Amino acid sequence: MSAEFSGDAPSHEPATSHRPRGGWFLAGVRAAVGVPGLVLFASTVGFGGFAREAGLPLGLTLLMTGGIWALPSQIVLTGSIAAGSSLVAAFVAVSLSAVRLMPMTAAIMPMLRGPRTSRLRLLVLSHFVAVTAWVLAMTSLQSLPREGRAAWFAGLGLALAGASVVATGLGYWGAGELPPVLSGALVFMTPVYFLVSMSGAARSLTERLALAIGLVLTPLVGLFDTATDLLWGGLVGGTLAFLIGRVVGRAR
Amino acid sequence: MTLTFASDLGPLWPYLFIFIAGFLATEMWRWIGVLVGARLDETSPVLGWVRAVATALVAGVIAKMLLAPGGSLATTPAALRVVAAGAGLVAYLVFGRRLVVGVAAAEAVLIAGWLALDP
Incomplete structure (x- = not known):
């Protein structure tokens, strides 16, 4: 069922293959390359421009993409900063926008953990839970052998996050250069991609x-x-x- | 005293602000999710409920992004955005469930409508 999500979905791999962890990690990186990754890249370019218009410095904007790793929450925080909200008000607004990460993470954990996956490893891996990685994982994890799942998800998450930090920088740098229709079309890509991929999943x-x-x-x-x-x-x-x-x- | 991002509290303050209101405010939910998920069995009905709530929450995020976007997209009529997104979904379902087709169709309708309304 994952075949339509990315051209090189890991479901094509023989389920019984015994790969080293590095192999599963690379398979996860490969799963990030494709339409979902491209759409995330494009919409994160949109965020870079949005943050620059709000007056945030580049370093902080990049840290927000890597550290928050949830576009809607990044947009809420940027909006709060631009509006001059207090720390408490910004914290509450961002928290409310991020509650969804709790059931999303809880739903993926039983699939993600292998026989010997430590709690600490799962806590670190949970950072990569965001819509794109979540949809990809929910549709692909079940076709992977358990011992490879955590490494696969780490590869997927790191590749998506790394590419998104680059995309944020590009958007920040190019903000103001893009015609409004194009920047609007980039922002529009995220909800459309979420809508279509969630309906497919x-x-x-x-x-x-x-x-x-x-x-x-x-x-x-x-x-x-x-x-x-x-x-x-x-x-x-x-x-x-x-x-x-x-x-x-x-x-x- | 109200602490805001613009408060003059030294060069590290903006980073601390983002750490508290950005990183902690989002990461705490993931950590709670790990703790909750550790108790869930893959076949339990509770997991089914958690998945349903997560799906509805993401659907809500999609609806908000479509109806209340930021930037230049906010200048387009909401009806155009909804119609374009719907066209993308229909194209996806009709033309062999390919993500590229769905996203491209939605973007085409949006851009065409935008240029037609605001030449």
Whole structure:
């Protein structure tokens, strides 16, 4: 099921192959090369320009991409800084935008850990959980042997993060040079890529419902409260989708 | 005293600000996710619920990015953005589920509409 996500999806590898860790790491790096990686690269270029317009210095902007590693949270933090928010207000706003990383990480851990993967290693690897790597991992991990999964994910995450830091620098450097239509088209790429790849990854009724309800419910809640709309849209929408999926599953 | 990014607290203050309001504010959720995930079995119904909530949360992020974008994209009508994204999804589903096709179709509709509205 991962074949359509990247041309060299690791599902083509024989599942019984015994590769050294370095081999799995490189396979993860290779999985980052492709459409998902390109789209992330393009949309991160957009972030570089956005941060420069907000008045952030280059070094800090690069640190934000590598250290936060979640585009929506980076945009929220940049916006907070530009608006002159207090440290506490910025922390709260960024935290709210990042709550989704908790269930995303929790959902991927049971697939990611091998028989001897230490807790510390998982804590370090969790830094790479963000939408692009998450979607790729959720669709590819199950076709990989357990002992190779952590190394594969490390390769994928490091390659995506490294390329994104370069993309941020390019966007920062080129900001103001791009015509508005082009810079807008770059920013537009992220939600479109997320939408299309999540729809492709959602195979069960529950996942499809969660996607559809989240898309509609979150902006509706946002009409009343833009600070917690993500939280409510996710919790209520996901729970609703889960319950409907269970009831329909039982009826079948 | 209110601490802001612009507060004059020495050369390291901007880095500390980003560390607290950026790194810690996001990384703490990943660490909690690792601790929660360590207790989950791959086949447990709780994991199914966690996945559903994660999916709905990401869907919410997508909706917000489409409806309330930053930069020059904010000058386009929301309806154009929604139609373009929908066109990308339809193209993806109709033309063999290829990501490139979906993204390219959405971008084409956006750019065409943008140039048509604002020549």
